[in-house]
Amino acid sequence: MSRKKKDPNLLETVKTFVQNGRYHITEHASLRMKERHVILPEVLHVLQSGWHERKKDTYNEKFQDWDYAIRSQPRDERSLRIAVAIDELTMLVIITVIDLNS
């Protein structure tokens, strides 16, 4: 079975979801955020201004879909990588948050 294609305009898609408030946070991401003292406005900033780290995208075989990696810009206060998924083209789901400095 062939893999689903990646979203060719990922950053635009993500930005639109964030600007429209159409995003959710998994319990796992909430826990990681708490542990790493990362707060939601920081995550949203990365999603709106970060870059797509294509090499870190992963394919979820069980659910037949992509988890995308978005990385903060070097000028940002903290170096973060956010993993996101797109739920049936209607909602952005924040899967996990990684603090690359820790």
Added chain:
Amino acid sequence: MEQKTIENYTTHALGFPIIIKHVKMKKFRDEWVPQINWEALQDLALWALAHKPAPLTGNEIRFVRMRMAKTLKEFAALCEVASHQSVMNWERKQDDITEMNRPTEILLRARILESVPAYIWEQFESKRKAPRAAVSKTLNEISKFDIKPSPPLSFSVAPDDSEISQYAYA
């Protein structure tokens, strides 16, 4: 799709504990995901923090600054403090109160209210008419915080939809 409701859901996503009542949860890839309008929650949190009955903590200041999308330097200028170092010191207090002086905190609370979107103002202040009375009431509200422990911030979601309808420090 599998769903459930949690009566008291605690989140630290804004950097300080918030209890949200009646949160619907849905499954996404085997994991429960709270169905929260995070944008509304953040806007409402700004309003609540400006009216908090106790001084603001370092983590609350950090949330406010990041929600306003201000650098340390820009935030220092907004609060009329000389250096971004002051803001860093406030934020380093984390869950403790910042111990900034009272006039600075009152100014900061006014700045917070300035950044709150109009729809939140309308939700709480729709009956307000005369501008002088409005300014006087607002100043009174944001100045009456006291040095005492504050209960956690709590939001309620109306049972008939997913919108957050009320807040309380209780």
